[in-house]
Structures are given as C-alpha cells and as structure tokens.
Amino acid sequence: MLEIRNLHASVGGKEILRGIDLTVNAGEVHAVMGPNGSGKSTLAHVLAGRESYEVTAGEVTYEGKDLLKMPPEDRAREGIFLAFQYPVEIPGVSTTYFLKAGVNAIRKHRGLEELDAIDFLAMVKEKMKLVEMEQALINRPLNEGFSGGEKKRNEIFQMGVLDPKLAILDETDSGLDIDALKIVANGVNAFRSPARAMLVITHYQRLLNYIIPDYVHVIFDGRIVKSGGKALALELEEKGYDWLKPEADLAQQTVA
Amino acid sequence: MAQDRYLADFEQFEKNGAAKEPSWVHQIRKAAISRFAELGFPTTQHEEWKYTSVAPIVKVPFRPADYEPDGLMKESLSLHTLGQAACAQLVFVNGRYSPALSSLRSLPDGVKAGSLSTALSADPIAVEPHLARHASYQNHPFVALNTAFLQDGAFVSIPKGKVVERPIHLLFVSTAPFSSAHVRPASTELSAGFGSAQDRRGEAIVSHPRNLILAGDDSQTMIVESYIGLNNALYFTNVVTEIVAGENAVVAHYKLQRESEEAFHIATVQAHLGRSSNFSSHSVDLGGALVRNDVNAVLDGQGIECTLDGLYMVAGRQHVDNHTRIDHVKPHCSSRELYKGVLGGRSKGVFNGKIYVHKDAQKTDAKQTNKNLLLSEGAVINTKPQLEIYADDVKCTHGSTIGQLDQEAIFYLRSRGIDLEAARGLLTYAFASEMIGRIKVEPIRAQLEHLLLTRLPEGSQPAVLRSLVGEGTP
Numbered sequence: 001m002l003e004i005r006n007l008h009a010s011v012g013g014k015e016i017l018r019g020i021d022l023t024v025n026a027g028e029v030h031a032v033m034g035p036n037g038s039g040k041s042t043l044a045h046v047l048a049g050r051e052s053y054e055v056t057a058g059e060v061t062y063e064g065k066d067l068l069k070m071p072p073e074d075r076a077r078e079g080i081f082l083a084f085q086y087p088v089e090i091p092g093v094s095t096t097y098f099l100k101a102g103v104n105a106i107r108k109h110r111g112l113e114e115l116d117a118i119d120f121l122a123m124v125k126e127k128m129k130l131v132e133m134e135q136a137l138i139n140r141p142l143n144e145g146f147s148g149g150e151k152k153r154n155e156i157f158q159m160g161v162l163d164p165k166l167a168i169l170d171e172t173d174s175g176l177d178i179d180a181l182k183i184v185a186n187g188v189n190a191f192r193s194p195a196r197a198m199l200v201i202t203h204y205q206r207l208l209n210y211i212i213p214d215y216v217h218v219i220f221d222g223r224i225v226k227s228g229g230k231a232l233a234l235e236l237e238e239k240g241y242d243w244l245k246p247e248a249d250l251a252q253q254t255v256a
Numbered sequence: 257m258a259q260d261r262y263l264a265d266f267e268q269f270e271k272n273g274a275a276k277e278p279s280w281v282h283q284i285r286k287a288a289i290s291r292f293a294e295l296g297f298p299t300t301q302h303e304e305w306k307y308t309s310v311a312p313i314v315k316v317p318f319r320p321a322d323y324e325p326d327g328l329m330k331e332s333l334s335l336h337t338l339g340q341a342a343c344a345q346l347v348f349v350n351g352r353y354s355p356a357l358s359s360l361r362s363l364p365d366g367v368k369a370g371s372l373s374t375a376l377s378a379d380p381i382a383v384e385p386h387l388a389r390h391a392s393y394q395n396h397p398f399v400a401l402n403t404a405f406l407q408d409g410a411f412v413s414i415p416k417g418k419v420v421e422r423p424i425h426l427l428f429v430s431t432a433p434f435s436s437a438h439v440r441p442a443s444t445e446l447s448a449g450f451g452s453a454q455d456r457r458g459e460a461i462v463s464h465p466r467n468l469i470l471a472g473d474d475s476q477t478m479i480v481e482s483y484i485g486l487n488n489a490l491y492f493t494n495v496v497t498e499i500v501a502g503e504n505a506v507v508a509h510y511k512l513q514r515e516s517e518e519a520f521h522i523a524t525v526q527a528h529l530g531r532s533s534n535f536s537s538h539s540v541d542l543g544g545a546l547v548r549n550d551v552n553a554v555l556d557g558q559g560i561e562c563t564l565d566g567l568y569m570v571a572g573r574q575h576v577d578n579h580t581r582i583d584h585v586k587p588h589c590s591s592r593e594l595y596k597g598v599l600g601g602r603s604k605g606v607f608n609g610k611i612y613v614h615k616d617a618q619k620t621d622a623k624q625t626n627k628n629l630l631l632s633e634g635a636v637i638n639t640k641p642q643l644e645i646y647a648d649d650v651k652c653t654h655g656s657t658i659g660q661l662d663q664e665a666i667f668y669l670r671s672r673g674i675d676l677e678a679a680r681g682l683l684t685y686a687f688a689s690e691m692i693g694r695i696k697v698e699p700i701r702a703q704l705e706h707l708l709l710t711r712l713p714e715g716s717q718p719a720v721l722r723s724l725v726g727e728g729t730p
Contacts, residue, residue, distance in 0.1 A: 048667075048671050049670075049671070050667055051667075052663075071670070071675075071676070072667060072670035072671050073670045073671075073673055073674060073675045073676070075671075076670070076671055076672055076673035077673050081671075082671050084668070087668070088662070088664040088665050088668050090662075090665045090668065090669075090683070090686070091686065092685075092686030092687065092689060092690060093665075093682060093683070093686045097682075098669055098672060098674060098682065099672065101672075101673075101674050101678070101682070102669075102672035102673035102674055103673075105673035105674060105675070106673045109673075141686075158672065162672065162673070
C-alpha cells in the first residue's frame, strides 16, 4: 500500500529525514519508534502533506500513485488519515461541522452518495461509542478547552468516522494516563482490518502493549536504523535508544 | 470649492423651507451651517480623520434629492424588509419618508413612529428637548452638515414602561438615478416603477437622514436601521441618529449597512443613557466605497450597561472606519466593546475606540476588543485604543489583534479532506460568525448568515459552507 524510498526532508532549511525506506502493506500495523528529534513527527507530516516540510529527495508511492504530488485534501480523500500529536484548536468550528464536510468530500471522491445531516449523525453515534466520546464534546469548537485525553480521543474518533485505508498515528499516547490510553487503544484496535494499514509512531513502548504491532522500526537521526518484530520494542524499552547509535553511524557510513 | 457648493445649496434649501418650519429648527440649522463653514471638510491632518481621507466625497458635486419617494415599487424591497417580524417598518427613499412603502399596522399603542419631518411641526414638545441636543457638531463637520440640512428621518418615541416585543425597522433605501458617469445600469428590480422617481437634474445625490429615538423610563425596545443601495450607484448618505434611553430602559440598536459599493456613508450614532439603562448597539458594515461610523455613548447615570459590537467585512478597495467613544460619567457602569473586521483585497480598515472615565466614575468596568483578520497581502488595518482614565478605582482593559488565517488550522481541515479554499472560507466564517451570533433579531441574523456565506471563497465545495447554516451555529 505504501512504499517510501530514500525519503529526504527538511524543515526550515534543516535536514531531518535522511533517507527513509519503508514498505507497509494492507492489514499490517507498523510501529515507528525513536528518540526525540529523530524525525518521527516529520515523517508523519510529510506523509500527510504539510507544506512547510520540504521533500528534497526520494519517492513515496501510495497505492501505486505518487503521493508527494498530491495536496493534503487529496491524500485524505484517497484514504490517508493523520492523528496529530498536538491537534490544533479551532475556535468557532466544531468537530461535527468539519467532519461532515470531510466525510462527504471523501465519499464524493469515492463515488458514494453524500450523507445528509440525519444519516451523518446516526453514523457518528456508532463511532462515538468506540472511543467513549460524548456528543457535547464534538459539538463544541474543536479542541477548545479539551484535556489531552479528550483531544487524542477526538483524533481516533475522527479516524473511525473518516474510515481511512492508511492511518498514521503520531504519538497518540503522549500525555495520556493509563485509562485514556486504553480507550484510545481500543478504538485503534477496533479499526484493524485486512484492508487497512497503520503506522503507529511512538516514543514509549507502553502503547505497543495495547496496540500490538506486526513490525517495529527504529528511527534515529532521520533514518530507519533497525527493523524487527514486536520483540524489538521490548528491547528498546529495556535498553533505551543509545545502543543504537553505533548502528546508526554504521548506516550513515554505508550510505556515504 | 466644495464647501461653497454645500453652503450655496443650504441657502437654497433654507429659502425653500423657511416659511413652513418652526423657528427653533431654523435656529439649529443656522448655527450648524455656520459651524460647518468654520470647520470645512476634515483632512487627514485632523487627528480624528488621520487614516480616512474624505477627498473622494468632497470631489463629487453631490446635490440633495428632490423627487417623490413613492415611485419605488414595494417588490424591489422584498429582500430587505423584516415583514411580520417587525411591528413597524418605516421606509425612507433617499432620506425621505415614504408612507406608501411603510407599514405601521402593528405598532403598539402609545408608541410613536413616523417621519421626523412631520413630527417637527406636529409634535414639537416631544422633539425639541432632544433634537440636536445630544449629537454635537462642534467638531464634526458631517454632523454639522446633517444638522444644517436635516429634514426627514425617523422619529420614534416609546412611552414609559412600554415593552415593545417586535423590532421597529427603519429602512433607508438609496435609489440614486443613473445619469452620472459613475453609475452602472440599474438592475431589473429597480427599473419597474422607477420612472416617476427620477431626479430631474440627474446628479449624484446626497441625503442627510436624521433619526431621533426616545425610549422612556422602564421601556424596552429594539430598533433596526438598515441602509440599502438598490443599484450600484454613486451617492452619499450622511446620517445622524440620536438615541435617548430613560432610566432603566432597555434599548437594543442594530445598524446594517449594505450601501452600494460605489457609495459613501458617514454616520453618527449618539446615545445618551440614563441611570440603570441597558444599551446595546450592533453594527454590521458590508457595503460602501468609503464608510465612517462614529458611535458615541454617554453613560450619564449609575448602574448602566453598554455594549457596542461591530462587524466589518470589506474587500476590493473598500474603506471602513469605525470610531467609538464611551463616556463613563458616573460610578458603577460597565461597558463592553467587541469589533471584528475581515479585510480582503486591498481594503482598508480603521478602528479607534475611546473610553473616557470621568473623575467620579469609580467602579467603572470597561473592556474593549478589536480583532482583525487579514485575508490578503494588500489589506490594511489601523487599530488604536484610547483610554483616558481620571478615576482611580476602575477596571479597564483593551486588546486588539491583527492576524491571518491560522495555517495549522487550515492544514488540519485539509487533512480531513476539505480543500484549501473551502478551509479558508470555513475559518473566515467562524471568525465572523461570533458577531452574527450576537444578533438577537432572528430574521436579521439569518439574513446576515446567508450574506456572510456569499462573501466567502467557496472553492470547489460550496456545500461545505452552506450546510453549516442549515445546522445552526455550534
């Protein structure tokens, strides 16, 4: 579904991604772990199409299409969803408002009929249960006064409603207590299917106790330096990230 | 020189009306025109007009209208009336009252609403104590001009204790004729039945509507002033509205300005508020080429609550200037001001909010906020709060922001499938809708919501924005 080849990207002139290679197939859950500043979030934003991130080399193919050529709204319509690490507040615009617009834009793109208010609300009610979302919260201006947990649950709720093929979860666990974490993880797990793929970006292994990955990749200094199964996550939990530095240097030398 | 033209027109005007009017009115006129002669038109050298040049107005040889207003067909106004929602609708065409187009059927007992021109001679006892006693023309040339040329407008008087459930609508329509080179062809809604209303001299018209609203003690009322230009003509509306709120009166005032985009609109609202009264004035500026509003409230009693709200949405080369002044004269009063501007194209906005807290006005609680959204590189806003505080136990805060659409928010919406233009439109709508939400007169609020939507970029998803209005505000 997703093929990333030698992806280089910079922000503000500074190179963050230095050659990412990654392949994700439908039905798979890939975890991407790494220390702060390694490029995890940058990867997520580049895939979602944030313009301030400049791609300087490499390719990204999504379902056979050149993803980097598509504007953010087209990527969403093609089935890519990004759950933000720090979801923005939008005063005056409630989740219900823009979500309906988004849902219908995506449906239209897929050749489906648009949902009217009643059908939309019915569909939304179902999805709310998955993340224990309250109606009141989604009628309020987006993220205004939301707690960290509420913001993250809202992201997963939106994922449920928009029904993407590829979900990128950017540190969805950061700042959450165990209870909120469990709710979010339940929502994500309920979403797993052979037709969908997920990229779970996280700093801590803890989330991966609840969302069990098929593959784990470690990103260090803008490169994926090690890949493995879920056991790799436990190894990182025990040893931290420092032991990977020699491996990272090795990888850099190899490229050079 | 332009000034001389106006002075000459005044002489003519005086001659025409001299016999018929009461001498007290005549005195007021003379004093006003002589003050105008002294002041002349303001230039950008004057502090109060620093960012607003009136040269475009001074350049045009405006003449007072002199034709019958009844020729206009009722149908052409259908989009702008409040219908059953209002208990009275007074229609003025180029500043003159049109009984044929107006409706007073549901006016409650005891409430007076009608032409000021009639009231000047028929009801001087009610009018004389207040007309021109509140809006000072000493330093404001356009108020002086309006006072000199005042002739017609609305006179509304609510008796003591009366609660008027439905709003009183004052609809000012400008249907300037089309002979001037500046005027574009009239729209179809205008051409039917317009023939008889054509100004023989075919020049650009100026009107000086004068409104006087008296709300008795303990009364409650809503007044809506609408200014509409029916074709894209060049004309000049120079209006003064004086509002007097008695003790414990509640007055909600709405001013909707939708003049033609070639027109000039200079307005002064002067409110004199009595003890314990509650006054709110909401203004919406959408039209006009050059617009200047002065909204002044004098809180002349204790325990008064005053709210001034404004929304201005301009684009192209429009220029809108809002000056406000709140005088806290006595203790224990509170005032709140929120003005929001949306500026696109190469438009220019000006906001100047003055708050004067007089020496004895202890426990004053005043808050002023001006927020501006610039949608394009060429749009400009000059915003300045001015606080002069002479009492020592007060709470006064002010703030102003100038910003653009939040890029993070735009990206967020795009990442949910909404295209760039629709995302910009949605965020702009959200910014402006706060002000529309404060309008309690339902048909006006709904009308404005639709107007707001038509002025937003839609991109490829007009449904995105239209569906918002259907669902109601969050």
